[in-house]
Amino acid sequence: MPRFVLILHENPANFADVSPEEMQRMVERYGAWGQSLAQRGHYVGGHKLTDEGGRHLKGAGAALRVTDGPYTEAKEVVGGLFIIEAADYDAAVALTRDCPHLENGWVEVRQIDAP
C-alpha cells in the first residue's frame, strides 16, 4: 500500500496564548486520532523534530555555506512528521483531515515514491 508523509508546519509563537485546558483537549484529540489510524492499520510512524531551526547548507565544495535555520523569528517551521499508509491521495487526505495539528498549523501531504 502506498505510503504518505504528513509534514507538520507550524508557527512556533502560536502556542503562547493557548490555555492549559485547550492544550489538554489537543492532546486528547491526538490520542483519538492516532488510535483510530493505528486500529485501522494506517499508522506507520511519527517523529517530532527538535525545536530549533536546524542547519541550512548551500553551495558545493569551496562555495559551501552553512547557516543556522531561523526558529523563534520564523513565521513557519516544520515541527514533525507522520508516516501513514493509504490507498491513494484521497484516502490519505481523508485520514489527515481530523489531525489535531490543523488546529494550530497546516499539514503537507506527500506520497513517498516507491518502485
Add this chain to the structure above:
Amino acid sequence: MTAADVAPLVDHLFRREAGRLVARLARRFGVARLDVVEDAVQDALVQACRTWPFAGVPRDPAAWIATAATNRALDLLRTTQRRSRLLGGDAGAPDDAHDPLLAAPGAPPPEPPDPAELGDDELALLFACAHPALSSETAVILMLKTVGGFGVREIARGLLAEPTAIAQRLVRARRTLAEQRVPLAIPDAAEAAPRVQAVGEALYLMFTEGHSAAEADAVIRADLCHEALRLALAVADHPRLGAPDVDALVALMAFTAARLDTRVDDAGVPVLLAEQDRARWDRALVGLGMARLERSMRATRLTRWHVEAEIAAIHALAPTFDALPWARLVEAYDRLLLVAPSPVVRVNRAVALAFVAGPRAALDALDEAGADQRLARYPWWHAARAHAHERLGERHRALEAWEAALALTASEPHRRFIVARLAALGGGD
C-alpha cells in the same frame, strides 16, 4: 503514539496541574519571580502538547509535567541571572553553584492524592492574590490565572473583557506583589479572619461573574462558578482557616451552581425560574449546599453570605415554583437588607413581595428603591417594573419599562428575551 492503550486524561488535568505547579514553584522561587514561574509552567505544558502525540501519554502525566516545569524554571532563572550579571557587571553576585534556589531540585514534596484538592502551596498563593494591596477585581483575575490555571483568553471571555486588558492587569498585579514582598504563606491565626474575608469576597465576585449573564460562552462561565466553589471549599475545609461564614459562602455557591444547567435553553435564551426543569438541578450540589448550610449555623454572627445561602436554599429545596414560600423569602430579604443594604437587594425583595402582596405593592417597593439613582442604569429594576405593570394590565407603562430595560442590556440572550416580551405585548419593533 502507538496502538497501545492510552489511559484517558483526568478532566482538567492540565489546568489543575498548572495551578499546582505555579503555586509550588512560586513558593520555592519567590513571589517576585511569579512571571517566570508562570512562563515555565506554560512552556512545560506546550512541551507535553507537542511531544505526547509522538511519544505517547506518559504513565504519570502529572509527574512528567512537574519535572518539565521545574527544569524549565531553573533554565529561565539561570538565564535571567546570567544576563543580569553580564549587564550589571556585578562581580560580587553569587553564581549558580552558590544560589540555594537554583540548586538541583531533589524530590518534590508529596502532593495530596486527589488532583481536585488544593495543597498548602495553592492556598498560600490564593491568599497572596487577595492581598489588601490588590482590588477584588484584580484578585479574581490573578487567582484564575495562577491558582486556577486558566488562560488569559479564557479569563477575558469569562469576565467579558479584552485579553490585552486582562494581560495588563496581570502585569501590574505581579509587580504589586513583588514590590510589597507579599509572603507566600497561609495566614497565621492573628490575621486569618480579615484575610479569609478578603479571599471570600474575591471568590464571591468570581462566582457572580460566572453566574451573571447567560452569554454564549456558557462553558467558561460555568467553569468560573465551579472554580470559585472549589477554592471556597478548600478554604472552608482548612483546619485552621475554615470558618462558619466560609461554609455559608460554599452553601450559597453550591445551591446556585446546582441550577446552572437549566438557566438557559438550547438556543441560549434565559429560562425563567418558574419554567426551569427542577429535575435537572444537580442533586449532589444541593446536598453539598445543605451540609454546609448546616455547618454555617455554628456562627455567632450573621453575615450576608448566611442570608444569601438561606435564600438560595429556599429556592433549591422548593419542589415546584408554585410551592415557593414567598413570605419567607421576603422576610429573608429584609434580613439581608439589615446586614448588606443595597438597591439591588431591594429589587430582589420587591420581586418576591409581588407574590405575597401583589404587583401594586411590588411597584411601590420598586419606586421606593428607585430613589437610589443608580437603579436607573440597572436593567433588572426596569424589567421588574415592566413585569408588575403587565400584571396590572398597564400595557403602555409595561412597554416603556421593557424598552428602558432593553436599552440597558448588552447581553444578547437577555436582549432576545426582552424583545420577545415586547412582541408578546404587541409593541416594540
